[in-house]
Amino acid sequence: MKNIRNFCIIAHIDHGKSTLADRLLEFTQTVSERDMKAQLLDNMDLERERGITIKSHAIQMNYIKDGQEYILNLIDTPGHVDFSYEVSRSIAACEGALLIVDASQGVEAQTISNLYMALGHDLEIIPVLNKIDLPGAMPEEMADQVIELLGCEREDIILASGKEGIGIKEILDAIVERVPAPTGDPEAPLQAMIFDSQFNSYRGVEVIFRVLNGTIRQGDKVKFLATGKEYEADEIGTLKITQTPKKEIKAGDVGYLISGIKVAKEVKVGDTITHRERPATKPIKGFEEVKPMVFAGIYPVETTDYEELRFSMEKLQLNDASLVWEPETSAALGFGFRCGFLGMLHMEIVQERLEREFDMTVITTVPSVQFHAYLKDGERAIVNAPSELPEPNYVDRIEEPFIKAQIISKSEYVGSIMTLCMDKRGLLKNQVYLTSDRVELTFDMPLSEMVFDFFDKLKTISRGYASLDYELLGFRESTMVKLDIMLNGEKVDALSAIVHRDKAYEWGKRLCEKLKELLPRQQFEIAIQAAIGTKVIARETVKALRKNVLAKCYGGDISRKRKLLEKQKKGKKRMRQVGNVEIPQEAFMAVLKLD
């Protein structure tokens, strides 16, 4: 055990985590340069394209120092706030962390929150200034920031460049020297923490765990404490570039378990694996059920594809345990699913994976958060969709989730960030100058305001400098109203939204204007109305189509023209109908792009 080192990497997106990790794998000859696909750890296509790690992974390296062979377990962490619980479990599986800071960009909000999490778990932090080869690098200044943040010595900071391979040996040596070896009793009852899982369509769910106490052996009867489910350890092993089966994995080490689990939901990150016969008395601390934060309806573009969509969603859920859904019916969209996501990025990923992996194009409705409606009879209604909001006369009050948002930015953008956050109903709670030109702002904000375009806007007004992290604070009372959209007097349920009363008018007006752009003209006039209850607060009109006929239709035109009109008909068939008004699918997404 004294030769094992478990560590993770804390870094902001684009600060070079993946490239640096690749160099570590190369240097330790875990992977030969020839086999090396750039950024090996990110093996989903989507991750590679977005340049961020969506799901965490782990990999084992062997490193010889002073004649001693060490086992280094690199535990990768996702880099987006949607997945912060998974980050916390990865951190809990380590004794040390590399803190990677871009030598030209400096420390970002996400880095800080993860760093605090790591410090909270008593991890040994090894600060690394990366990309020092770049012309814009300011290692001195950035080192000052790191020293201020960690209270470390200047010589503790390693200067590195993943791209150029600078500082790689120093990092490996530091991991061996500074990260403490794991502790734990290999003879004690088994306690292994699940910190990740991945789905393999042939072998089922592969559980990735860290053994804290005891030893797990191949063939053991094991039990997951939170779910209470029991399995047999068909295969255990360590994760090299490929899986390497082992007879046993002892306290302190990291490994994988295959036991024929078919559904990702049964494997909960943070759960404790123990033996059925000699169970541990207590689970490992810190287990939480992951709760969805953002909800939206997902519908097939073609109504006939509903069953296929259900099949795809089921498949998707096999390896995305945080995706939850249940069937939902919309008058406008037909049969679909109400889905819960960890955050907006997670929602986008699900949408993209449906498209790429299952070739399913979907309509996503207005994303919403969960509201709590307290009724006059004292009951509480959980509202995950606008249609679930009880009629106003039954409602005593509505509460919405608030978050604590931490934003770090260059000080010159503070003014515009404040304006943006105030506009999003944020309350400034704290303002701290990290250095002379880096400020950390803390706001209490309704989550619903962040659901749409907050992050994009923040990036825009700060020229990409501001970074954001948030955590849930709890539910607070707000004056929310349900805003409906009507087309020729008929309500389009899929366009309804729950919005703050003060913003309802603006919202309604902009949505009507947007719909006017997106609704094709038909043979009659279309009235677009936004209403709260029966009160219409905004209106636009789409004029009737007056002329749509080609001048010529002779022998040589017939075939071409028929094909053209057939195409138009197919386009019309893809649209959804409310009353006699046809709505193109873009209209349902319009709400997402209201500016």
Place this chain on the structure above:
Amino acid sequence: MAGIYLHIPFCRQACFYCDFHFSTNLKPKQDLLQAIHQEARMQQHYLQGEPVETIYFGGGTPSLLEAGETGALLQHLRELFEVKEGAEITLEANPDDLTPEKLEALRKVGVNRLSIGIQTFAQPVLQGLNRAHSAAQAHACVPLARAAGFDNISIDLMYGLPGQTAEVWQQDLDLALALRPEHISAYCLTIEPKTAFGKWTERGKLQPPGEEVGEEHYLMLTQALLRAGYEHYEVSNFCLPGYHSHHNTSYWLQKKYLGLGPGAHSYNLESRQYNIRNNGLYIKKLQAGVLPQEGEELNRQDHINEYLMTGLRTSWGIDLQYLKNQWQHDLLQQNKRYLQEMQARGQARLENNHLMLTEEGRLLADEITARLFIV
């Protein structure tokens, strides 16, 4: 009953709006005519012996042919096919080609109907289209044709043109009606991508008149022509009673036709063939004894859709019983609500088990057709 179409793919100059197949290189004219003769021979049995009621020289500019060349083609067709006595033989002509001598010669070789591309009588608008003829020629051609003995004359007009105000268009209509042609085809300008107008529009150099201009001109057109006693029998076609274009009507009434020449289409009630749109390749293939064509078989859906598409453009409308009998398609049943709404809005009417569009509805013929299509 069947028709033959001959495509004469040559023009003196390219009109800015036109995307029909033509070339301004007249050198291969003789080779091309020989190729058409060859194609006619090879397609002798296409119409399966049905008598030919109409022959139509379209283009391009068929009036570029010498009357003798036109006559030779007609003669050859009479040898190969059973051309009926008194068949309608139309030639599309540009006003600038119609000299008294030419007109007389055309009559002699058997042409009995002219379709003259006047487009507009306004000199600046003509120039804006890059037409080869002048306003004066536009005025003169019909009386000249009459003098040569033509008693079945159609003229083409265009509206919604750049620079053609409502006033100009009204004047065009008045001048056209004063000539009292038996038939008038009036086309709203369509900007086609591969034309000069198309390219200029794309680059922002041309801002074509909007939809509302086309609509206004259309209403002026129908009003003026109906008042003058013309029948509006197809979206773009009007005639004095009894003077429908028999040839063009056959396209809309599901009749057989044989197309000769590059770009021409043929239809035998089951399949459609289209010739290559390239003069050089057309000639080469036929010289090698190969038909330069591709084709498509029409299935039930294609037949129904084509019937809807062409029928809704005409005043005869859609025969609902025919759809039921021939294609087992109950149009009324399948579009009940939509058809009721259209009748309520005055866009369509049902009469004697026929569905037809009103004047207002015909302006939306494509929209309505697409909705009634089966896909």
